[in-house]
Amino acid sequence: MSLPDIGIGTWQNAEPDTCVESVQTALEMGYRHVDTAQAYGNEAAVGEGIATADVPREEIVLATKIHPEETGVAYDEVLEATQDSLDRLGVDTIDLLYVHWPTGNYDAEETLPAFDELVDRGAIDHVGVSNFDVDLLDEAREHLDADLFAHQVEMHPFLQQADLLEHAQTHEYDLVAYSPLARGRVLEHPEIESIADKHGVSEAQVSLAWLLSKDRVRVIPKATSEAHIRDNFEALDLELDPEDVAAIDAIDRSERFVERAGAPWLA
Ligand code: NAP
Numbered sequence: 020m021s022l023p024d025i026g027i028g029t030w031q032n033a034e035p036d037t038c039v040e041s042v043q044t045a046l047e048m049g050y051r052h053v054d055t056a057q058a059y060g061n062e063a064a065v066g067e068g069i070a071t072a073d074v075p076r077e078e079i080v081l082a083t084k085i086h087p088e089e090t091g092v093a094y095d096e097v098l099e100a101t102q103d104s105l106d107r108l109g110v111d112t113i114d115l116l117y118v119h120w121p122t123g124n125y126d127a128e129e130t131l132p133a134f135d136e137l138v139d140r141g142a143i144d145h146v147g148v149s150n151f152d153v154d155l156l157d158e159a160r161e162h163l164d165a166d167l168f169a170h171q172v173e174m175h176p177f178l179q180q181a182d183l184l185e186h187a188q189t190h191e192y193d194l195v196a197y198s199p200l201a202r203g204r205v206l207e208h209p210e211i212e213s214i215a216d217k218h219g220v221s222e223a224q225v226s227l228a229w230l231l232s233k234d235r236v237r238v239i240p241k242a243t244s245e246a247h248i249r250d251n252f253e254a255l256d257l258e259l260d261p262e263d264v265a266a267i268d269a270i271d272r273s274e275r276f277v278e279r280a281g282a283p284w285l286a
Contacts, residue, residue, distance in 0.1 A: 022080060022115075022169060022193045024231055024255060026052025027248065028241030035064040041243045042068025046079065048252055054171075054195075054239040056084035056119055057104060066108035081108065082115035082169075084149060087123030087130075096124075097133035101142055117147035117171055121155050122281035127162040135164045147171060147195070152283040153186050160190065171195040174236070176205055176226055176267045177274040187235045196230045199238040202276045210270060214263045220254075223247070227254035229267045 027045040032038045038061045042053055046069065055065040062083060069079060083104050085092055090100035104113060116134065118125060137143040145168035148159055160167050170187060174180045174196035187194040205211055205226040215222045223240070230236050231254070240251045259267075278285075 022195070022237050023050070023052045024237055025050060025227070025252060026054050026080070026082070026195075026237065026239040028197065028239040029053070029055045029061055029065055030059050030241055032241060032243055033059060033061045033064075035061070035067075037243055038064035039068040039071060041248060043072040044245050045242075045248050045252075046072035046074045048249060050248075050252060051078055052080040052082065052237070052239070054082045054197075055108075056086065056117075057100065058084070058086045058089055058119060062104055062107035063109075066110060070109060076110070080114045081110060082117065082147070083108065083113055084117040084119035084147075084171075086119040087125045088120070091123065092118060092125050092130040092133075094129055094133040094136075097130060098136065101137055105142065112141060113143045115145045115147050115169060116143040117149045117169070118159075120150045120279055120281070121148070121283060122279065127155075127158045131159060131162040138165045145169070149197075150279070150282060153182055155283055156183075156186055156190075167192045169193045169195050169237075171197055171239075173198045173275055173277050174230065175199050175201040176208070176211065176229060176270045177201050177272050179268070179271040181271075184233060184236065191235075193235050193237050194233075195237045195239060197239055198276055199230050199240050200226055201274075204276065208270065210266055214259070214266065217263075218257060218259075220257055221250050223250055224254040224257050225259070225263070225267075227251060228257040228259050229264060231255070232259060232264050 147169035149171040
């Protein structure tokens with residue numbers, strides 16, 4: 020299995036009918052990756068969207084995340100929380116299960132063997148981590164028998180994550196860019212606006228195409244309306260000119276829009 024270039028994000032898409040509909044719409048449009056988390060409170064709706072869509076389950080990469088501060092991530096807590104996710108999602112297997120944050124009782128030696136056990140049992144296919152730094156990634160790779168499949172982090176033109184990108188490319192796992200539209204802020208940037216005008220596309224598409232111009236990067240924009248879901252999907256058809264990529268490379272200002280106490284970058 021490889022991770023599709025684009026997936027549908029679902030954070031803050033917790034109203035069940037809207038969530039079912041946006042997941043179904045995305046899948047029927049051609050998306051093949053759905054990103055949720057226990058903490059989003061929408062696993063049941065995401066599962067319903069997948070069940071309702073006219074797309075075979077085996078074509079879909081379904082990703083969810085276990086949150087150290089909600090269920091805990093000690094060995095038995097991981098096994099139990101994953102079973103709860105499987106039940107809520109209404110599926111037999113989770114394609115990609117992440118450690119949501121390296122916070123709370125996360126401990127590589129205690130937590131990650133439970134992920135290996137879940138792979139052995141066939142409850143999950145692949146292991147991911149989220150919001151790690153390079154040291155935590157190296158430690159995780161040491162403690163996992165399974166290959167690290169994906170690292171999910173905030174990434175967009177204002178936060179370009181050069182060290183994490185290089186680590187993903189060197190160790191051959193995917194870097195999944197969350198908040199790839201900087202939660203909407205990319206829509207108002209003059210440089211991005213002028214590149215969008217030049218190509219006759221939206222600013223959102225420019226941000227997504229810039230991310231996808233980087234080897235190993237995948238994107239998971241969140242969108243609820245059909246118009247936004249389609250606009251983002253059409254970014255797959257946009258190829259930026261090298262000078263566009265260089266101009267956006269120069270925008271980086273290490274600016275984050277998602278924070279959490281205990282995050283590694285705050286240490
Ligand atoms: P985002 O995708 O950067 O931005 C979402 C916002 O942009 C929403 O307000 C959405 O509006 C709007 N939007 C979407 N497409 C648009 C378009 N084509 N034109 C104009 N506006 C558009 O932010 P995000 O939700 O923070 O990140 C995406 C996903 O990453 C999340 O949903 C979640 O799955 C994941 N994530 C993971 C973590 C983590 O800790 N691992 C943290 C944050 C996010 P509408 O909803 O109205 O369409």
